[in-house]
Amino acid sequence: MIPHRNRIIRSGSFWSLKGNTSMGSWMWKRLLKYRQLAKDFFCIEVGNGTKTSFWYANWCSLGRIHELLGDGGFINLGIKSDATVADAIRHHRRRNHRAKILNSIESELDKYRDRGCMVADVAKWRKADATFKPFFSSSETWHRLGAKGRE
Structure with missing residues (x-):
């Protein structure tokens, strides 16, 4: 790759x-x-945020920020489209917005800003019991996809 x-x-x-x-x-x-299928099986546990896309990764409780705001979010929040979570924490200054969702995103950023974590981000994959773990199993994913297709 x-x-x-x-x-x-x-x-x-x-x-x-x-x-x-x-x-x-x-x-x-x-x-x-197959990205659309894969995105439901993958999330990031943010450590220092240097490897996690602010807009496109599933890193916060709100889900993928780009899916919530679309391309207009780049302007509304003033965060570049290729920004990582670490970039947003380091370079973005909190503002109060009229839209409730934008304030919720600002609050999510504050949680990580206040933590000041120095460990690496961890990629996690959905398991059969719907929990996320830091290892990938192709057989579990295949079975979940098969079950999803039969629903």
Whole structure:
């Protein structure tokens, strides 16, 4: 995936790429196609926030910020589209907004700002019992996807 990071993703996020890109191999295009399914199986436990996308990762109790606010959120919050959680904590100054959801996001940021954690972020995957654990099981994920498809 490293060559694709440099050529296709560049400084953005895997989650922010357009699904109709003509770049990359057939496997890469398949990965992009299945992002919608995968996003429900993946979250981040934020440590220092340096590896976690502020907008596209599922890192806070509100869910993915971009899904809540859309592209207008970049302007409303004044946080760049490629920002990490660490960038938002370090460079964003809290404001009071008219929209309740924006104030809720500011409160989420404050929780992490006050923590001052120095450990690395941890990627977590949904298990059969619907909890998130820091390891991936393809068989459990496959069974959950199969069950989801039969519902």
